[in-house]
Amino acid sequence: MSQQEFDHIQMSIPAKPEYVGVVRLTVSGIANRIGFSYDDIEDMKIAVAEACTNVVNHAYQDEGTMNVSFFLYEDRMEIIIADRGQSFDVDTIRNNLGPIDSNKPIVDLKEGGLGLFLISTLMDKVEINDESGIVLMMTKFLRGDEVEHHVDRITTAQPKQ
Template sequence: MKQHEADHIQMSVPAKPEYVGVVRLTVSGIANRVGFSYDDIEDMKIAVAEACTNVVNHAYEEGGVMNVSYFLYDDRLEIVVADRGQSFDIGSVREKLGPVDPNRPVVDLKEGGLGLFLINTLMDKVEINDESGIVLIMTKFLHGDEVERDVERISQTQPEQ
């Protein structure tokens, strides 16, 4: 079975604290549209806010842009947060990605004092590239809600009264 292309949504916002909420709301809307659970959406909102806060606090002396991309697949949502305001070729970035090592400080990634540890805890997969600025790719897999599916199946097999 051939994997189809992901839907891709991209936004560039000023690297200012007041725009972190805009990115959080966007993540919430996209994740809801894809079908993630409330808890997964809340986890993604916190992780994205941490990544964006890092860009706001550390990436630029003054001014600058955060590039946030969302790749929507059937089974997952990949969120890419990049600083330095430059557009990037996700294919070439992916070739140079490595897993996040929370013991290795990458340009002092400790947004809110929790940083990469928190992002790693909340997301299913986190990868980073720090060659020219920071590119952080956070993945959350769509697990579905087994409880609801099982309840539906049980109710269908019970005799009507």
Template sequence: MKVPAKPEYVGVIRLTISGIANRLGYTYDDIEDIKIAVVEACTNVVNHAYEAEEGQMTIGCGVYEDRLEVMVADRGQSASVDVLKDNVGPISTDKPVTQLKEGGLGLFLIDTLMDKVEINNDNGVIIIMTKFLQRGEVEQNAGGISATTTDRQ
């Protein structure tokens, strides 16, 4: 699905992914987790991928017997994956809200709610989020964002 990178399309994407997850038999809580992660990924595109020009975001779903993979991609300003990963971190409960980091909370949420997260920034940013249908099928190494980058000279 390819839609304009505008806030009014995020709800359409959320509803579509929710319907697919429901069809696959995910629990209510898992569907809510998937929806939040997808909304965060789409909101990152809307807010950060394109500056002046109008852009599009591409959403794809991989439907498998044991998992759902959701891809959110843009062709906007490429952020460094290493910088993105450095900004992802747990929220410190000993600091007041005014001292929390502004960036990275969306990626932190995505990483927390999904079983596996991969980011590629070869041309724009592509984030692939995986949620396994049965909790016992979560890979041991699934905790943490993996990244693929290509150095362009």
């Protein structure tokens, strides 16, 4: 697994229902750009919408902020969604994350557990930290056989000659 990070995109947006679609569009655009299949992009859009909706519905009494970060690698995309408006260092977050157990009965999961169960079935890897607010990291691996080998997955526009 490649550890070289290509790009990091971060958004800080109001935790309001009308902004969930903005995050969905963002994940769709980024995932399309680096070569994910249509089905994987749809899965990521649903998972991200579920995670953002959990923040909107459960994180705040009044208004708050959610941070969404996209970490792009050669072989995967990691999406981190955090509530409480906290900024975070990804290495610290990774050290404190733990897996979501999709084998647990749904009734044993915390509030919003059905959404977490759905997220864990749509993404390749899901980890969570709930010590101060919720930090959810979702990973989707880019399957090389679905991308043409001669196509750069992260490209810059080249003028046609």
